[in-house]
Amino acid sequence: MSPRRLQTLAAMAVLAISIYILARTVYVAAADCGTVDRVFGWVLLLVEGFLLAHATGFAMNVYRTSGEGETPEPPPVGTDSAPEVAVAVASRHEPLAILEKTFTTLCLLDYPKKRIYLLDDSSGEQYQREADDLAERMGFEVYRREVRHGAKAGIINDALRDVIHAKHLVLFDADQNPMPDFLSRTIPVLEADERVAWVQTPQVYTNLGAGPVAYGSAMQQAIFYESICEGKTSNQAIFCCGTNVVFRVSALRQAGGFDESSITEDFATSIKLHMLGHRSVYHNHACAFGMAPESFPAYLKQQSRWAVGTLSMLRKVLWYALTNWRSLSPGQWWEYFLASSFYLTGWANFFLMLCPVVYLLWGVPTAFMQAGVYLTAYVPYFTLSWLVFYSTMRSRHYTLRQVVEGVTLGYLCFPVLMKAAVFGLVLNRRMPFVVTTKGKAERFPFLGLWPYWTLLGVNAAAVAAGLAAIESHPYAKCVNVFWALYHCAILAQAFRFNHEPTLGT
Numbered sequence: 001m002s003p004r005r006l007q008t009l010a011a012m013a014v015l016a017i018s019i020y021i022l023a024r025t026v027y028v029a030a031a032d033c034g035t036v037d038r039v040f041g042w043v044l045l046l047v048e049g050f051l052l053a054h055a056t057g058f059a060m061n062v063y064r065t066s067g068e069g070e071t072p073e074p075p076p077v078g079t080d081s082a083p084e085v086a087v088a089v090a091s092r093h094e095p096l097a098i099l100e101k102t103f104t105t106l107c108l109l110d111y112p113k114k115r116i117y118l119l120d121d122s123s124g125e126q127y128q129r130e131a132d133d134l135a136e137r138m139g140f141e142v143y144r145r146e147v148r149h150g151a152k153a154g155i156i157n158d159a160l161r162d163v164i165h166a167k168h169l170v171l172f173d174a175d176q177n178p179m180p181d182f183l184s185r186t187i188p189v190l191e192a193d194e195r196v197a198w199v200q201t202p203q204v205y206t207n208l209g210a211g212p213v214a215y216g217s218a219m220q221q222a223i224f225y226e227s228i229c230e231g232k233t234s235n236q237a238i239f240c241c242g243t244n245v246v247f248r249v250s251a252l253r254q255a256g257g258f259d260e261s262s263i264t265e266d267f268a269t270s271i272k273l274h275m276l277g278h279r280s281v282y283h284n285h286a287c288a289f290g291m292a293p294e295s296f297p298a299y300l301k302q303q304s305r306w307a308v309g310t311l312s313m314l315r316k317v318l319w320y321a322l323t324n325w326r327s328l329s330p331g332q333w334w335e336y337f338l339a340s341s342f343y344l345t346g347w348a349n350f351f352l353m354l355c356p357v358v359y360l361l362w363g364v365p366t367a368f369m370q371a372g373v374y375l376t377a378y379v380p381y382f383t384l385s386w387l388v389f390y391s392t393m394r395s396r397h398y399t400l401r402q403v404v405e406g407v408t409l410g411y412l413c414f415p416v417l418m419k420a421a422v423f424g425l426v427l428n429r430r431m432p433f434v435v436t437t438k439g440k441a442e443r444f445p446f447l448g449l450w451p452y453w454t455l456l457g458v459n460a461a462a463v464a465a466g467l468a469a470i471e472s473h474p475y476a477k478c479v480n481v482f483w484a485l486y487h488c489a490i491l492a493q494a495f496r497f498n499h500e501p502t503l504g505t
Helices: 003-030 035-066 096-107 125-138 151-162 182-192 212-234 249-254 265-275 296-323 330-362 371-394 400-411 414-426 446-468 474-497
Strands: 085-091 114-120 141-143 168-172 196-200 245-248 279-282 288-290
Touching: 003 035, 003 371, 035 212, 035 330, 035 371, 085 096, 085 151, 085 182, 096 114, 096 125, 114 125, 114 151, 125 141, 141 151, 151 168, 151 249, 151 265, 168 182, 168 249, 182 196, 182 245, 196 249, 196 265, 212 279, 212 296, 212 330, 212 371, 212 400, 212 474, 245 249, 249 265, 265 279, 265 296, 265 330, 296 330, 296 414, 296 474, 330 414, 330 446, 330 474, 371 400, 371 474, 400 474, 414 446, 446 474
Parallel strands: 085 114, 085 168, 114 141, 196 279
Antiparallel strands: 168 245, 196 245
16 A cells, blocks of 8 residues: 555544544443443543544554655765674573574674673573673673672663773663674764663564564564554653663763663663753664563463553653653654553453453443444444554565454463552552563463453353344344454454464464
Protein backbone atom coordinates (compact mmCIF):
# COMPACT_ATOMS: atom_id res chain seq x y z
CA MET A 1 0.00 0.00 0.00
CA SER A 2 1.31 3.43 -0.92
CA PRO A 3 2.19 5.90 1.87
CA ARG A 4 -0.59 8.24 0.72
CA ARG A 5 -3.23 5.50 0.96
CA LEU A 6 -1.91 4.42 4.34
CA GLN A 7 -2.19 7.99 5.59
CA THR A 8 -5.79 8.17 4.34
CA LEU A 9 -6.60 4.86 6.02
CA ALA A 10 -5.07 6.06 9.30
CA ALA A 11 -7.11 9.28 9.20
CA MET A 12 -10.30 7.31 8.53
CA ALA A 13 -9.49 4.98 11.44
CA VAL A 14 -9.11 7.92 13.84
CA LEU A 15 -12.44 9.31 12.62
CA ALA A 16 -14.17 5.93 13.04
CA ILE A 17 -12.74 5.54 16.55
CA SER A 18 -14.03 9.00 17.48
CA ILE A 19 -17.53 8.25 16.16
CA TYR A 20 -17.65 4.91 17.99
CA ILE A 21 -16.58 6.26 21.38
CA LEU A 22 -18.96 9.22 21.01
CA ALA A 23 -21.87 6.91 20.24
CA ARG A 24 -20.98 4.65 23.17
CA THR A 25 -20.79 7.62 25.54
CA VAL A 26 -24.17 9.00 24.45
CA TYR A 27 -25.92 5.64 24.86
CA VAL A 28 -24.38 4.86 28.26
CA ALA A 29 -25.20 8.35 29.57
CA ALA A 30 -28.82 8.09 28.38
CA ALA A 31 -29.40 4.50 29.55
CA ASP A 32 -32.32 3.91 31.91
CA CYS A 33 -31.01 1.10 34.11
CA GLY A 34 -30.15 0.02 37.62
CA THR A 35 -27.06 1.01 39.58
CA VAL A 36 -25.14 -2.22 38.93
CA ASP A 37 -25.83 -2.09 35.21
CA ARG A 38 -24.86 1.57 35.03
CA VAL A 39 -21.59 1.07 36.91
CA PHE A 40 -20.69 -1.89 34.71
CA GLY A 41 -21.53 0.14 31.60
CA TRP A 42 -19.35 3.10 32.61
CA VAL A 43 -16.43 0.85 33.56
CA LEU A 44 -16.63 -0.85 30.17
CA LEU A 45 -16.70 2.56 28.48
CA LEU A 46 -13.55 3.60 30.37
CA VAL A 47 -11.83 0.35 29.38
CA GLU A 48 -12.77 0.83 25.74
CA GLY A 49 -11.68 4.46 25.89
CA PHE A 50 -8.27 3.40 27.20
CA LEU A 51 -7.80 0.82 24.43
CA LEU A 52 -9.04 3.25 21.80
CA ALA A 53 -6.55 5.88 23.00
CA HIS A 54 -3.77 3.42 22.23
CA ALA A 55 -5.33 2.54 18.88
CA THR A 56 -5.56 6.25 18.07
CA GLY A 57 -1.93 6.75 19.06
CA PHE A 58 -0.86 3.97 16.71
CA ALA A 59 -2.93 5.37 13.83
CA MET A 60 -1.57 8.88 14.37
CA ASN A 61 2.00 7.57 14.33
CA VAL A 62 1.28 5.72 11.10
CA TYR A 63 -0.14 8.92 9.61
CA ARG A 64 2.98 10.92 10.53
CA THR A 65 5.60 8.37 9.53
CA SER A 66 3.93 7.31 6.26
CA GLY A 67 4.65 10.69 4.73
CA GLU A 68 8.28 10.73 5.76
CA GLY A 69 11.10 9.52 3.58
CA GLU A 70 14.09 7.60 4.83
CA THR A 71 16.41 9.60 7.06
CA PRO A 72 19.72 10.11 5.25
CA GLU A 73 22.76 8.48 6.81
CA PRO A 74 25.18 10.97 8.40
CA PRO A 75 28.73 11.05 7.00
CA PRO A 76 31.03 8.40 8.47
CA VAL A 77 33.47 9.26 11.23
CA GLY A 78 37.10 9.19 10.13
CA THR A 79 39.61 6.95 11.87
CA ASP A 80 41.63 9.86 13.25
CA SER A 81 38.58 11.82 14.47
CA ALA A 82 36.67 8.83 15.86
CA PRO A 83 35.70 9.41 19.51
CA GLU A 84 36.50 6.82 22.16
CA VAL A 85 33.65 4.44 22.85
CA ALA A 86 33.05 2.15 25.83
CA VAL A 87 31.09 -1.01 25.03
CA ALA A 88 29.51 -2.55 28.13
CA VAL A 89 27.44 -5.58 29.03
CA ALA A 90 25.86 -5.64 32.50
CA SER A 91 25.50 -9.24 33.59
CA ARG A 92 24.47 -11.28 36.61
CA HIS A 93 24.61 -15.07 36.63
CA GLU A 94 24.52 -15.41 32.85
CA PRO A 95 25.57 -18.79 31.38
CA LEU A 96 29.10 -18.92 30.00
CA ALA A 97 27.90 -20.00 26.55
CA ILE A 98 25.73 -16.87 26.26
CA LEU A 99 28.56 -14.55 27.30
CA GLU A 100 31.08 -16.23 25.02
CA LYS A 101 28.86 -15.78 21.98
CA THR A 102 28.15 -12.14 22.81
CA PHE A 103 31.75 -11.11 23.49
CA THR A 104 32.91 -12.85 20.34
CA THR A 105 30.73 -10.43 18.36
CA LEU A 106 31.78 -7.45 20.51
CA CYS A 107 35.44 -8.13 19.83
CA LEU A 108 34.66 -8.16 16.10
CA LEU A 109 33.14 -4.65 16.14
CA ASP A 110 34.77 -2.65 13.37
CA TYR A 111 35.76 0.53 15.20
CA PRO A 112 39.22 1.96 15.94
CA LYS A 113 38.77 3.33 19.47
CA LYS A 114 36.73 0.99 21.62
CA ARG A 115 37.12 -0.59 25.05
CA ILE A 116 34.94 -3.53 25.98
CA TYR A 117 33.70 -4.16 29.52
CA LEU A 118 31.79 -6.90 31.28
CA LEU A 119 30.04 -5.29 34.25
CA ASP A 120 29.79 -8.45 36.31
CA ASP A 121 27.36 -8.39 39.23
CA SER A 122 27.46 -12.15 39.78
CA SER A 123 27.85 -13.29 43.38
CA GLY A 124 28.74 -16.92 42.70
CA GLU A 125 32.44 -17.80 42.50
CA GLN A 126 31.90 -20.08 39.51
CA TYR A 127 30.29 -17.29 37.46
CA GLN A 128 33.09 -14.90 38.39
CA ARG A 129 35.81 -17.41 37.57
CA GLU A 130 34.25 -18.20 34.19
CA ALA A 131 33.98 -14.49 33.38
CA ASP A 132 37.61 -13.85 34.33
CA ASP A 133 38.84 -16.76 32.22
CA LEU A 134 36.77 -15.58 29.26
CA ALA A 135 38.08 -12.02 29.61
CA GLU A 136 41.69 -13.20 29.70
CA ARG A 137 41.13 -15.34 26.63
CA MET A 138 39.26 -12.71 24.58
CA GLY A 139 40.90 -9.49 25.75
CA PHE A 140 38.11 -7.49 27.39
CA GLU A 141 37.92 -5.95 30.88
CA VAL A 142 35.83 -7.15 33.82
CA TYR A 143 34.45 -4.62 36.30
CA ARG A 144 33.02 -5.61 39.69
CA ARG A 145 31.92 -3.49 42.60
CA GLU A 146 32.17 -4.13 46.31
CA VAL A 147 28.65 -3.09 47.32
CA ARG A 148 25.63 -3.96 45.19
CA HIS A 149 22.94 -1.31 44.83
CA GLY A 150 20.53 -0.18 42.16
CA ALA A 151 20.70 -3.43 40.15
CA LYS A 152 21.70 -2.86 36.50
CA ALA A 153 21.50 0.93 36.76
CA GLY A 154 23.71 0.86 39.83
CA ILE A 155 26.57 -1.09 38.30
CA ILE A 156 26.52 1.05 35.14
CA ASN A 157 26.69 4.21 37.28
CA ASP A 158 29.54 2.75 39.34
CA ALA A 159 31.43 1.86 36.17
CA LEU A 160 30.87 5.39 34.81
CA ARG A 161 32.42 6.72 38.01
CA ASP A 162 35.33 4.28 38.25
CA VAL A 163 36.48 3.04 34.85
CA ILE A 164 34.48 4.44 31.92
CA HIS A 165 35.81 7.77 30.65
CA ALA A 166 34.88 7.51 26.96
CA LYS A 167 32.78 10.04 25.07
CA HIS A 168 30.05 7.51 24.27
CA LEU A 169 28.73 4.41 26.04
CA VAL A 170 27.21 1.46 24.20
CA LEU A 171 25.01 -0.95 26.17
CA PHE A 172 24.08 -4.49 25.23
CA ASP A 173 22.20 -7.18 27.08
CA ALA A 174 24.16 -10.38 27.62
CA ASP A 175 22.33 -12.22 24.83
CA GLN A 176 22.60 -9.53 22.14
CA ASN A 177 25.03 -10.03 19.25
CA PRO A 178 25.86 -6.86 17.28
CA MET A 179 26.94 -6.79 13.67
CA PRO A 180 30.53 -5.62 13.00
CA ASP A 181 29.25 -2.29 11.62
CA PHE A 182 27.11 -1.43 14.69
CA LEU A 183 29.39 1.39 15.85
CA SER A 184 30.17 2.71 12.38
CA ARG A 185 26.40 3.09 11.82
CA THR A 186 25.41 4.63 15.15
CA ILE A 187 28.33 6.79 16.31
CA PRO A 188 28.04 9.16 13.30
CA VAL A 189 24.42 9.88 14.33
CA LEU A 190 25.60 11.12 17.73
CA GLU A 191 28.53 13.00 16.25
CA ALA A 192 26.30 14.78 13.71
CA ASP A 193 24.12 16.50 16.35
CA GLU A 194 25.34 17.52 19.82
CA ARG A 195 21.73 17.70 21.03
CA VAL A 196 21.26 13.93 20.61
CA ALA A 197 21.79 12.10 23.91
CA TRP A 198 21.23 8.57 22.68
CA VAL A 199 20.61 6.45 19.61
CA GLN A 200 18.34 3.43 19.98
CA THR A 201 18.45 0.52 17.52
CA PRO A 202 16.05 -2.43 17.19
CA GLN A 203 16.11 -5.75 18.98
CA VAL A 204 15.76 -8.60 16.50
CA TYR A 205 15.30 -12.21 17.60
CA THR A 206 16.95 -15.00 15.63
CA ASN A 207 15.69 -18.19 17.35
CA LEU A 208 12.26 -18.15 15.69
CA GLY A 209 12.40 -21.89 15.07
CA ALA A 210 12.41 -22.71 18.79
CA GLY A 211 8.62 -22.82 18.89
CA PRO A 212 5.48 -20.67 18.85
CA VAL A 213 6.55 -18.57 21.85
CA ALA A 214 9.84 -17.50 20.26
CA TYR A 215 8.03 -16.90 16.97
CA GLY A 216 5.29 -14.81 18.59
CA SER A 217 7.83 -12.86 20.66
CA ALA A 218 9.75 -11.99 17.51
CA MET A 219 6.57 -10.69 15.90
CA GLN A 220 5.83 -8.54 18.95
CA GLN A 221 9.31 -7.05 18.73
CA ALA A 222 8.75 -6.36 15.04
CA ILE A 223 5.48 -4.54 15.78
CA PHE A 224 7.14 -2.41 18.45
CA TYR A 225 10.46 -1.62 16.81
CA GLU A 226 9.41 -1.37 13.18
CA SER A 227 6.20 0.63 13.66
CA ILE A 228 5.70 2.09 17.12
CA CYS A 229 9.28 3.29 17.64
CA GLU A 230 9.32 5.10 14.32
CA GLY A 231 6.19 6.97 15.35
CA LYS A 232 7.62 7.89 18.72
CA THR A 233 10.82 9.28 17.24
CA SER A 234 8.77 11.58 15.00
CA ASN A 235 7.38 13.04 18.25
CA GLN A 236 10.85 13.15 19.87
CA ALA A 237 9.69 10.59 22.42
CA ILE A 238 11.69 7.46 21.58
CA PHE A 239 12.95 6.10 24.89
CA CYS A 240 15.92 3.88 25.63
CA CYS A 241 15.01 0.19 25.54
CA GLY A 242 17.95 -0.96 27.65
CA THR A 243 20.06 -2.66 25.01
CA ASN A 244 21.47 -2.00 21.54
CA VAL A 245 21.73 1.66 22.47
CA VAL A 246 24.50 4.29 22.36
CA PHE A 247 24.60 7.12 24.93
CA ARG A 248 26.48 10.38 25.03
CA VAL A 249 28.23 10.07 28.40
CA SER A 250 28.13 13.82 29.12
CA ALA A 251 24.32 13.77 28.84
CA LEU A 252 24.12 10.81 31.20
CA ARG A 253 26.29 12.59 33.73
CA GLN A 254 24.12 15.71 33.48
CA ALA A 255 21.08 13.57 34.36
CA GLY A 256 22.89 12.06 37.34
CA GLY A 257 23.48 8.73 35.64
CA PHE A 258 20.88 6.02 35.22
CA ASP A 259 17.83 6.19 37.46
CA GLU A 260 18.32 3.54 40.16
CA SER A 261 14.83 3.89 41.63
CA SER A 262 13.13 1.89 38.87
CA ILE A 263 13.72 -1.60 37.49
CA THR A 264 13.11 -0.06 34.07
CA GLU A 265 16.05 2.30 34.45
CA ASP A 266 16.12 2.79 30.68
CA PHE A 267 12.62 4.29 30.55
CA ALA A 268 13.08 6.37 33.71
CA THR A 269 16.38 7.82 32.51
CA SER A 270 14.94 8.61 29.08
CA ILE A 271 12.24 10.91 30.37
CA LYS A 272 14.78 12.70 32.59
CA LEU A 273 17.02 13.34 29.60
CA HIS A 274 14.12 14.54 27.46
CA MET A 275 13.00 16.88 30.25
CA LEU A 276 16.53 18.32 30.28
CA GLY A 277 16.11 19.22 26.61
CA HIS A 278 18.11 16.39 25.04
CA ARG A 279 17.01 14.66 21.87
CA SER A 280 16.95 10.99 20.91
CA VAL A 281 17.08 9.15 17.60
CA TYR A 282 15.69 5.79 16.56
CA HIS A 283 18.02 4.19 14.01
CA ASN A 284 15.71 1.69 12.30
CA HIS A 285 18.31 -0.72 10.97
CA ALA A 286 18.88 -4.20 12.37
CA CYS A 287 22.37 -3.89 13.83
CA ALA A 288 22.18 -6.51 16.60
CA PHE A 289 20.47 -9.84 17.13
CA GLY A 290 19.37 -11.67 20.24
CA MET A 291 17.37 -14.54 21.67
CA ALA A 292 13.63 -14.55 22.25
CA PRO A 293 12.21 -16.34 25.29
CA GLU A 294 11.63 -19.89 24.09
CA SER A 295 9.04 -21.18 26.56
CA PHE A 296 5.72 -19.85 27.83
CA PRO A 297 6.98 -19.53 31.46
CA ALA A 298 10.11 -17.66 30.31
CA TYR A 299 8.03 -15.31 28.17
CA LEU A 300 5.62 -14.49 31.01
CA LYS A 301 8.56 -13.81 33.36
CA GLN A 302 9.97 -11.36 30.84
CA GLN A 303 6.65 -9.59 30.33
CA SER A 304 6.00 -9.41 34.07
CA ARG A 305 9.37 -7.75 34.68
CA TRP A 306 8.86 -5.23 31.90
CA ALA A 307 5.31 -4.48 33.02
CA VAL A 308 6.10 -3.81 36.69
CA GLY A 309 8.83 -1.33 35.86
CA THR A 310 6.91 0.44 33.11
CA LEU A 311 3.70 0.75 35.14
CA SER A 312 5.63 2.09 38.12
CA MET A 313 6.76 4.85 35.76
CA LEU A 314 3.16 5.80 34.97
CA ARG A 315 2.91 7.43 38.39
CA LYS A 316 6.06 9.46 37.68
CA VAL A 317 4.94 10.43 34.19
CA LEU A 318 1.64 11.77 35.53
CA TRP A 319 3.40 13.59 38.37
CA TYR A 320 5.97 15.14 36.03
CA ALA A 321 3.18 16.21 33.67
CA LEU A 322 1.31 17.93 36.51
CA THR A 323 4.29 19.62 38.14
CA ASN A 324 6.64 20.30 35.21
CA TRP A 325 4.46 20.18 32.13
CA ARG A 326 6.47 22.78 30.21
CA SER A 327 9.53 20.52 30.12
CA LEU A 328 8.09 18.39 27.30
CA SER A 329 5.85 19.09 24.33
CA PRO A 330 2.22 17.82 24.32
CA GLY A 331 3.24 15.19 21.78
CA GLN A 332 6.00 13.91 24.05
CA TRP A 333 3.70 13.74 27.08
CA TRP A 334 1.16 11.85 24.96
CA GLU A 335 3.74 9.30 23.84
CA TYR A 336 5.10 8.82 27.35
CA PHE A 337 1.57 8.31 28.70
CA LEU A 338 0.86 5.68 26.05
CA ALA A 339 4.15 3.90 26.71
CA SER A 340 3.89 3.90 30.51
CA SER A 341 0.23 2.82 30.55
CA PHE A 342 0.46 0.13 27.87
CA TYR A 343 0.61 -2.83 30.26
CA LEU A 344 -2.77 -1.89 31.77
CA THR A 345 -4.08 -3.76 28.73
CA GLY A 346 -3.94 -6.87 30.94
CA TRP A 347 -6.81 -5.61 33.11
CA ALA A 348 -8.57 -4.16 30.07
CA ASN A 349 -8.53 -7.47 28.19
CA PHE A 350 -9.65 -9.37 31.30
CA PHE A 351 -12.63 -7.06 31.72
CA LEU A 352 -13.56 -7.40 28.05
CA MET A 353 -13.56 -11.19 28.46
CA LEU A 354 -16.07 -10.85 31.29
CA CYS A 355 -18.53 -8.64 29.38
CA PRO A 356 -20.21 -11.32 27.21
CA VAL A 357 -20.19 -13.68 30.19
CA VAL A 358 -22.11 -11.37 32.53
CA TYR A 359 -24.64 -10.62 29.80
CA LEU A 360 -25.24 -14.20 28.67
CA LEU A 361 -25.31 -15.69 32.18
CA TRP A 362 -26.88 -12.90 34.23
CA GLY A 363 -28.38 -10.48 31.73
CA VAL A 364 -26.19 -7.51 32.71
CA PRO A 365 -26.06 -5.21 29.65
CA THR A 366 -22.78 -3.52 28.76
CA ALA A 367 -23.20 -1.52 25.56
CA PHE A 368 -26.78 -0.23 26.09
CA MET A 369 -27.10 -0.08 22.31
CA GLN A 370 -29.37 -1.90 19.93
CA ALA A 371 -27.45 -4.56 18.05
CA GLY A 372 -27.89 -2.79 14.71
CA VAL A 373 -26.65 0.53 16.07
CA TYR A 374 -23.75 -1.20 17.84
CA LEU A 375 -22.62 -2.96 14.67
CA THR A 376 -22.99 0.22 12.60
CA ALA A 377 -20.65 2.06 14.96
CA TYR A 378 -18.32 -0.83 15.81
CA VAL A 379 -17.64 -2.51 12.47
CA PRO A 380 -16.07 0.56 10.76
CA TYR A 381 -13.85 1.28 13.77
CA PHE A 382 -12.74 -2.35 14.14
CA THR A 383 -12.21 -2.89 10.42
CA LEU A 384 -10.29 0.31 9.78
CA SER A 385 -8.13 -0.08 12.89
CA TRP A 386 -7.14 -3.59 11.88
CA LEU A 387 -6.54 -2.52 8.29
CA VAL A 388 -4.15 0.22 9.45
CA PHE A 389 -2.33 -2.22 11.71
CA TYR A 390 -2.15 -5.03 9.19
CA SER A 391 -1.31 -2.77 6.23
CA THR A 392 1.56 -1.25 8.21
CA MET A 393 2.99 -4.69 8.96
CA ARG A 394 2.27 -5.95 5.44
CA SER A 395 4.27 -3.05 4.01
CA ARG A 396 7.18 -4.48 5.99
CA HIS A 397 6.60 -7.91 4.44
CA TYR A 398 4.94 -9.64 7.41
CA THR A 399 2.10 -12.07 6.77
CA LEU A 400 -1.31 -12.13 8.45
CA ARG A 401 -0.36 -15.33 10.28
CA GLN A 402 2.76 -13.72 11.72
CA VAL A 403 0.84 -10.67 12.92
CA VAL A 404 -1.93 -12.77 14.50
CA GLU A 405 0.64 -14.96 16.25
CA GLY A 406 2.27 -11.97 17.89
CA VAL A 407 -1.03 -10.34 18.88
CA THR A 408 -2.39 -13.60 20.34
CA LEU A 409 0.70 -14.21 22.46
CA GLY A 410 0.53 -10.66 23.76
CA TYR A 411 -3.16 -11.07 24.65
CA LEU A 412 -2.36 -14.15 26.74
CA CYS A 413 -0.12 -12.09 29.03
CA PHE A 414 -3.15 -10.73 30.87
CA PRO A 415 -2.73 -12.73 34.15
CA VAL A 416 0.85 -11.55 34.76
CA LEU A 417 0.05 -8.02 33.55
CA MET A 418 -2.81 -7.81 36.04
CA LYS A 419 -0.47 -8.84 38.86
CA ALA A 420 2.20 -6.45 37.61
CA ALA A 421 -0.30 -3.57 37.64
CA VAL A 422 -1.05 -4.24 41.31
CA PHE A 423 2.65 -4.31 42.22
CA GLY A 424 3.90 -1.56 39.93
CA LEU A 425 1.03 0.93 39.93
CA VAL A 426 -1.09 0.35 43.05
CA LEU A 427 1.48 -0.85 45.61
CA ASN A 428 4.50 0.78 43.94
CA ARG A 429 6.57 -2.27 44.88
CA ARG A 430 9.13 -4.28 42.99
CA MET A 431 8.52 -7.92 42.26
CA PRO A 432 11.52 -10.25 42.77
CA PHE A 433 13.89 -9.93 39.80
CA VAL A 434 14.13 -13.08 37.70
CA VAL A 435 16.47 -13.45 34.72
CA THR A 436 14.60 -14.57 31.61
CA THR A 437 15.36 -18.27 31.12
CA LYS A 438 17.47 -19.00 28.04
CA GLY A 439 18.22 -22.35 26.45
CA LYS A 440 16.02 -24.34 28.82
CA ALA A 441 12.92 -26.33 27.92
CA GLU A 442 10.16 -25.72 30.45
CA ARG A 443 6.40 -25.62 30.57
CA PHE A 444 3.60 -25.01 33.03
CA PRO A 445 1.80 -27.96 34.61
CA PHE A 446 -1.93 -28.06 33.90
CA LEU A 447 -2.75 -26.38 37.22
CA GLY A 448 -0.32 -23.59 36.36
CA LEU A 449 -2.58 -22.63 33.46
CA TRP A 450 -5.62 -22.20 35.71
CA PRO A 451 -6.44 -18.61 34.59
CA TYR A 452 -6.82 -19.83 31.01
CA TRP A 453 -8.85 -22.99 31.52
CA THR A 454 -11.03 -21.28 34.13
CA LEU A 455 -11.96 -18.42 31.81
CA LEU A 456 -12.25 -20.84 28.90
CA GLY A 457 -14.81 -22.86 30.84
CA VAL A 458 -16.73 -19.76 31.93
CA ASN A 459 -16.92 -18.41 28.37
CA ALA A 460 -17.98 -21.83 27.06
CA ALA A 461 -20.75 -21.94 29.66
CA ALA A 462 -21.84 -18.46 28.60
CA VAL A 463 -22.01 -19.59 24.96
CA ALA A 464 -24.18 -22.55 25.94
CA ALA A 465 -26.49 -20.33 28.00
CA GLY A 466 -26.77 -17.80 25.20
CA LEU A 467 -27.63 -20.39 22.57
CA ALA A 468 -30.19 -22.01 24.87
CA ALA A 469 -32.05 -18.71 25.25
CA ILE A 470 -31.40 -17.28 21.80
CA GLU A 471 -35.10 -16.49 21.21
CA SER A 472 -34.92 -13.68 23.79
CA HIS A 473 -33.05 -10.66 22.35
CA PRO A 474 -31.54 -12.73 19.52
CA TYR A 475 -29.38 -9.98 18.00
CA ALA A 476 -27.75 -9.02 21.30
CA LYS A 477 -27.30 -12.69 22.17
CA CYS A 478 -25.63 -13.40 18.83
CA VAL A 479 -23.16 -10.53 19.27
CA ASN A 480 -22.21 -11.68 22.77
CA VAL A 481 -22.02 -15.35 21.77
CA PHE A 482 -19.62 -14.33 19.00
CA TRP A 483 -17.33 -12.52 21.45
CA ALA A 484 -17.45 -15.37 23.95
CA LEU A 485 -16.43 -17.80 21.19
CA TYR A 486 -13.67 -15.42 20.14
CA HIS A 487 -12.33 -15.38 23.69
CA CYS A 488 -12.52 -19.18 23.85
CA ALA A 489 -10.40 -19.41 20.71
CA ILE A 490 -7.80 -17.02 22.14
CA LEU A 491 -7.66 -18.71 25.55
CA ALA A 492 -7.25 -22.14 23.98
CA GLN A 493 -4.01 -20.96 22.38
CA ALA A 494 -2.36 -20.92 25.82
CA PHE A 495 -2.13 -24.72 25.68
CA ARG A 496 -0.39 -24.57 22.30
CA PHE A 497 2.10 -21.94 23.48
CA ASN A 498 2.81 -24.06 26.57
CA HIS A 499 4.43 -26.87 24.55
CA GLU A 500 8.12 -27.44 25.24
CA PRO A 501 10.32 -25.53 22.78
CA THR A 502 12.81 -26.98 20.34
CA LEU A 503 16.06 -25.58 21.68
CA GLY A 504 18.93 -24.40 19.54
CA THR A 505 16.88 -23.47 16.46
